[in-house]
Amino acid sequence: MQADVFWCFMKEECLICKAPLEYFEKDSLMECVICHRRELSKTCCIKGHYVCNDCHMKGMDAIVGICLGETSKNPIEIAEKIMAQPFFYMHGPEHHVIVGSAQK
Numbered sequence: 001m002q003a004d005v006f007w008c009f010m011k012e013e014c015l016i017c018k019a020p021l022e023y024f025e026k027d028s029l030m031e032c033v034i035c036h037r038r039e040l041s042k043t044c045c046i047k048g049h050y051v052c053n054d055c056h057m058k059g060m061d062a063i064v065g066i067c068l069g070e071t072s073k074n075p076i077e078i079a080e081k082i083m084a085q086p087f088f089y090m091h092g093p094e095h096h097v098i099v100g101s102a103q104k
Contacts, residue, residue, distance in 0.1 A: 014045035015056070015089055021045050059087035059094045067101050075099075 013021045016033055027040035032052035044050040063082055070078050079098050088094050 013090075014047070014049050015051050015092065016049040017045060017047055019045040019047050019049070057093055059085070059089075059092065060097065062087055063094060063097060063101050 013019075021043055022045065024042045027042055029038055030041045030044055030050035031038045032055055033049050034051055034055040037052045037054070039052055041050060041052075062085060066082055066085070067078065070081070072078055072081075078101075082088060082094070082098055082101065
């Protein structure tokens with residue numbers, strides 16, 4: 001483990017391999033494993049995978065699309081439909097908006 005690791009490890013958070021994430025005190029130049037954009041970040045998984053903010057947020061547009069096209073008025077049904085999508089990650093930004101989105 002690197003000397004500048006700031007936080008502790010968290011379980012199953014890497015969007016690529018489900019490995020724990022490392023949080024560092026200082027930014028490092030990292031390359032997104034999806035789009036190959038290079039940017040500064042303090043977070044990657046213990047195997048070195050990094051996903052940029054743009055790639056990490058792609059599910060947000062899909063959530064809006066699902067909600068706009070939904071005929072159900074039941075927020076639990078809508079939330080379950082969203083959570084069943086392949087882009088929905090427990091520790092991704094998607095779970096932060098699911099309740100408000102499902103209560104359209």
